[in-house]
Amino acid sequence: MNLKSFTRKVSSTRDHRLLAEAIFDQLENLFSPHAIAIFEDPLTNPRCSVSFSRGELYPIQKYPEIFWDWACQFDTSESIIPLAINTCNWNHTQDLGGDSYIMMLDNTPIKRTYLLIQSVQARTAHNIYEESYDAMQLAAARWQCIRAEKNASQEMRHRDIREAQYVDEISQRERFIENMKLVQQVALEISNPDSLKDLYYKAVEALRERLGFDRTTLMLLDMKKRSFSGTYGTDESGVTIDEFHTQYDLHQLSEEYIAALSSLESNLVIIEDAPIYTAGKVVGQGWNAMLILRDGNEPFGWFALDNFIHRKPITAYQKQMLDSFGSLFSQIYIRKRQEQNVRMLHSSMVELSRCTTVSDVCKSAVTFAIKNLGIDRMAVFLTDENCSYMQGTWGTDIQGNVVDESYFFGETQNFSLINLARAVPSEVAFEESVPIYHDCNIVGFGWAAMTVLTSNSSGPIAFIAVDNLLTRAPLTSQLREVIRMFSSSLAEVLQRTQAQEAIRELNENLELEVQNRTKELEEANRQLEVLSKLDPLTRLGNRRMLEHVMQKYCALDCEEAMSFGLILIDIDHFGLFNNHYGHLEGDIALMRIGNILEHHTKDEDEVFCRIGGEEFVLLMIGSNQEEVRLRAECIRQCIEDEGIKHQHNPEGELLTVSVGYSCYKTKGKDFNFDHLYQLSDKALYQAKSSGRNCVKRYELKDPQKDQIVA
Structure with a gap:
C-alpha cells in the first residue's frame, strides 16, 4: 500500500480497530515483522492487556519493568524508536527474535499508548525510518484524533444523561411544588373557621373535593379513656355526614395503627388490601390509611381515608400531599383550639367578673x-x-x-x-x-x-x-x-x-403611695433641672440657664416692641490673678463677684449667667437705656468697692471688671440674642481697649455704621 492510499484510508477511519488494521497492513507490507501490537502503557495498565495485535507477540508482562520508564520519555514526534538504544541492559533481540521498534501513538498521560513492531527482517530494517516516518506520524495523529472524538462523544453522552436526570428531577420538583401549592391553598381556605366543628367539616370536605381522595373521616383521640370518637365523615355515596354520635374503643383498631400512634417515625400509615368500613361495618376491600395528627409528640386524632368509591391506588404524590396537609391541619387545629379556649376563658372571665x-x-x-x-x-x-x-x-x-x-x-x-x-x-x-x-x-x-x-x-x-x-x-x-x-x-x-374588700383597700393604699412617690420624683426632677442650669461655683446661671431665658423671651407673642438690654462683664486680668494668688483664691474671688452680681438682679426673670471662666452676662427686658447703664455702672463700682486685692493689675491694686452693654427694641418673636450679644461684645472690647474698669455702650445709629459710646 503506497503512502497516498494509506493516508486516504487513515484519514477516513473513525475507529481504533480499523485504524490498527490499516497500520498493521502498512507495516507488514513494508517490513514483514514477526508481530505487531498496540497496547496501553503498562505503568498505568498493570494487567498489560493488549488492545490490538497481529502475529506471535512476546508477552508484554515479561518486558523489564524499567524498560517502560525508558520508553515513556519519548514523544509522538520522535516516531519509531529502535529498542537497540534502550538503556536498560536488556538483550531484546534474544527475547524478541530480532531487531524491534517501539513508537508512542498517544502521549496523553492517562491514556498513553504504544505501537510495538517485533522482530523486523534484517533486509528491511535499514529502510524503516525513511519509509515509515510520515505514515506513522499521520497514524499517530489520527489515533489521537479518534481518542479525542471518543472522549468528546462520551462526555456528550454523560452530559445528556445528566441533563435527562435534571429534567426528570425538575419535573418531579414542579409536580411536588404544584401539589404543595394546592395543599397550602387548601390549608389557607380552612385556616379561619368559625369554630372547631366548622374546621372539622371543612377539612373533611377539602380532602374529598380539593385533594381528590374518595372518603375520609376525622377521628378525635382520647388517650385517657382509650377511645376515639367521630366528627364528620363520608358515606358510601361520597357525601359528608355528621358522625359525632360515634365512639369506639382503641383496641378496635388494627395493631399497625395502634403501634403508629405511639411511634414518632411516621404520621402516615397505609395498609393495602384491607377491609373498608362504614359505621363499623365492612363494605369492601382496598387500601386504608391513617393520617395521624399530633400536638408536639402527642397524638390528638387522625384522618381515616380509603379508596372505596374509585378503587384507585394511592400514589407517592398523594402521600406527600397527605403528610403536608396533616402537618398544616394540626397547626390550624391547635391554634383554633387555643383561640377558642382563650375566647371562652375571656368570655367567662368577663361574665363572672x-x-x-x-x-x-x-x-x-x-x-x-x-x-x-x-x-x-x-x-x-x-x-x-x-x-x-x-x-x-x-x-x-x-x-x-x-x-x-x-x-x-x-x-x-x-x-x-x-x-x-x-x-x-x-x-x-x-x-x-x-x-x-x-x-x-x-x-x-x-x-x-x-x-x-x-x-x-x-x-x-x-x-x-x-x-x-x-x-x-x-x-x-x-x-x-x-x-x-x-x-x-x-x-x-x-x-x-x-377578698374584694381587702384588694380594694390594698389598691387605695397603693394608689396613695404611688401619688406620694410621683410627687417626690417630680420634686427631685425639678431640683435636678434647677441644678443643671446653675454654675456650681458662683451659684449663678450657666449656659443652659441662658438658653432657657432666651427661649422664654423668644416665645413671647407680643405685637408691641419691647426693650431688650444685655450687660456683658469680664474680670480684668483674671489670668494674672490666678497665676499669682492660685486657683483657690481665684475661685473665692469668683464667688464674691457672683454674690455681688446676684444682688443686682431685680426680679425672678433676671438671671446673671456665667458663660466663661471670667465672663458673665445679664439679659434685661423692659428696661430703658438709662436703666441698663446705671445697672452696669453700679455693678462695676460695687465690684471695685469690694476691695479684692490684685497687686498684678496694671491699672491698679484691686480686682476690677470691664463692662459692655447694648440696647434695642424689637418684638419678642423677632428677638435675636446673637445680634445683641455681638453688640455688647464690641462694647466690652472697647472698654478693655480704653483702660479697663469702665462701662461702654454699643449704639447702633445706622445699620451701616456702628458706634461705641461711653
Whole structure:
C-alpha cells in the first residue's frame, strides 16, 4: 500500500480497530515483522492487556519493568524508536527474535499508548525510518484524533444523561411544588373557621373535593379513656355526614395503627388490601390509611381515608400531599383550639367578673357553662379546705333549667367521685356508666365528672359537678380541657370576690403611695433641672440657664416692641490673678463677684449667667437705656468697692471688671440674642481697649455704621 492510499484510508477511519488494521497492513507490507501490537502503557495498565495485535507477540508482562520508564520519555514526534538504544541492559533481540521498534501513538498521560513492531527482517530494517516516518506520524495523529472524538462523544453522552436526570428531577420538583401549592391553598381556605366543628367539616370536605381522595373521616383521640370518637365523615355515596354520635374503643383498631400512634417515625400509615368500613361495618376491600395528627409528640386524632368509591391506588404524590396537609391541619387545629379556649376563658372571665357576691358568681358560672360549653348539667358546691362538706349554690334540674340549690348540704365521705377529684386537684375526674344523681336521687345513667376548685393558698374552696343526663354525649378530652380551664377561671373569680374588700383597700393604699412617690420624683426632677442650669461655683446661671431665658423671651407673642438690654462683664486680668494668688483664691474671688452680681438682679426673670471662666452676662427686658447703664455702672463700682486685692493689675491694686452693654427694641418673636450679644461684645472690647474698669455702650445709629459710646 503506497503512502497516498494509506493516508486516504487513515484519514477516513473513525475507529481504533480499523485504524490498527490499516497500520498493521502498512507495516507488514513494508517490513514483514514477526508481530505487531498496540497496547496501553503498562505503568498505568498493570494487567498489560493488549488492545490490538497481529502475529506471535512476546508477552508484554515479561518486558523489564524499567524498560517502560525508558520508553515513556519519548514523544509522538520522535516516531519509531529502535529498542537497540534502550538503556536498560536488556538483550531484546534474544527475547524478541530480532531487531524491534517501539513508537508512542498517544502521549496523553492517562491514556498513553504504544505501537510495538517485533522482530523486523534484517533486509528491511535499514529502510524503516525513511519509509515509515510520515505514515506513522499521520497514524499517530489520527489515533489521537479518534481518542479525542471518543472522549468528546462520551462526555456528550454523560452530559445528556445528566441533563435527562435534571429534567426528570425538575419535573418531579414542579409536580411536588404544584401539589404543595394546592395543599397550602387548601390549608389557607380552612385556616379561619368559625369554630372547631366548622374546621372539622371543612377539612373533611377539602380532602374529598380539593385533594381528590374518595372518603375520609376525622377521628378525635382520647388517650385517657382509650377511645376515639367521630366528627364528620363520608358515606358510601361520597357525601359528608355528621358522625359525632360515634365512639369506639382503641383496641378496635388494627395493631399497625395502634403501634403508629405511639411511634414518632411516621404520621402516615397505609395498609393495602384491607377491609373498608362504614359505621363499623365492612363494605369492601382496598387500601386504608391513617393520617395521624399530633400536638408536639402527642397524638390528638387522625384522618381515616380509603379508596372505596374509585378503587384507585394511592400514589407517592398523594402521600406527600397527605403528610403536608396533616402537618398544616394540626397547626390550624391547635391554634383554633387555643383561640377558642382563650375566647371562652375571656368570655367567662368577663361574665363572672361582673358579679359582686359569691352567689352571683356561682349562678353566672352555671348559666354560662350550660349555654356556651356544651355541658348538659352543672352544679357548684362550696366546701372547706378539708372538703368535709358540700354546700349547694346554683345548679341544673333534670330538665336543664338553672335553679337555686342553696338548700342542699351534704357529707363528702361516701362519694367515690369526690375522693377521686380530691386526689387530682385542678384536673377533671370522671366515671363512665355510673348512676346520675339529682338531690340524692338516681335520675339516669351515663358519665359523671367533678373537679376541685382550689385557692392559691388555703386549698380547696368549691366543687364543680357535671354529667350528660340530657344528651348522652360522650365526654371527650376536648370537653375535659374546657371544663378544666373554666374551673380555673371560676376559682380565680371566687377568690377575688371573697377578698374584694381587702384588694380594694390594698389598691387605695397603693394608689396613695404611688401619688406620694410621683410627687417626690417630680420634686427631685425639678431640683435636678434647677441644678443643671446653675454654675456650681458662683451659684449663678450657666449656659443652659441662658438658653432657657432666651427661649422664654423668644416665645413671647407680643405685637408691641419691647426693650431688650444685655450687660456683658469680664474680670480684668483674671489670668494674672490666678497665676499669682492660685486657683483657690481665684475661685473665692469668683464667688464674691457672683454674690455681688446676684444682688443686682431685680426680679425672678433676671438671671446673671456665667458663660466663661471670667465672663458673665445679664439679659434685661423692659428696661430703658438709662436703666441698663446705671445697672452696669453700679455693678462695676460695687465690684471695685469690694476691695479684692490684685497687686498684678496694671491699672491698679484691686480686682476690677470691664463692662459692655447694648440696647434695642424689637418684638419678642423677632428677638435675636446673637445680634445683641455681638453688640455688647464690641462694647466690652472697647472698654478693655480704653483702660479697663469702665462701662461702654454699643449704639447702633445706622445699620451701616456702628458706634461705641461711653
